Amino acid sequence: MSGKKSQQPxxxxxxxxxxxxQQVYARMVSGECKDxxxxxxxxxxxxxxxxxx
Numbered sequence: 001m002s003g004k005k006s007q008q009p010x011x012x013x014x015x016x017x018x019x020x021x022q023q024v025y026a027r028m029v030s031g032e033c034k035d036x037x038x039x040x041x042x043x044x045x046x047x048x049x050x051x052x053x
Contacts, residue, residue, distance in 0.1 A: 010044050020044065 010017060020043040027033035041047065 010046075012044075017044065 024039045024043055033039055
């Protein structure tokens, strides 16, 4: 085994997750969001594939 944790898919249809997505989308269309992927990962509690550390 590689020792990597597999990420479980999020249910993006729950009211809480829909609200999170709408907030990121609003920031994106207003120009406040510089890194959409990073903000979505943060909103849904996922780690970035390109994480350095």
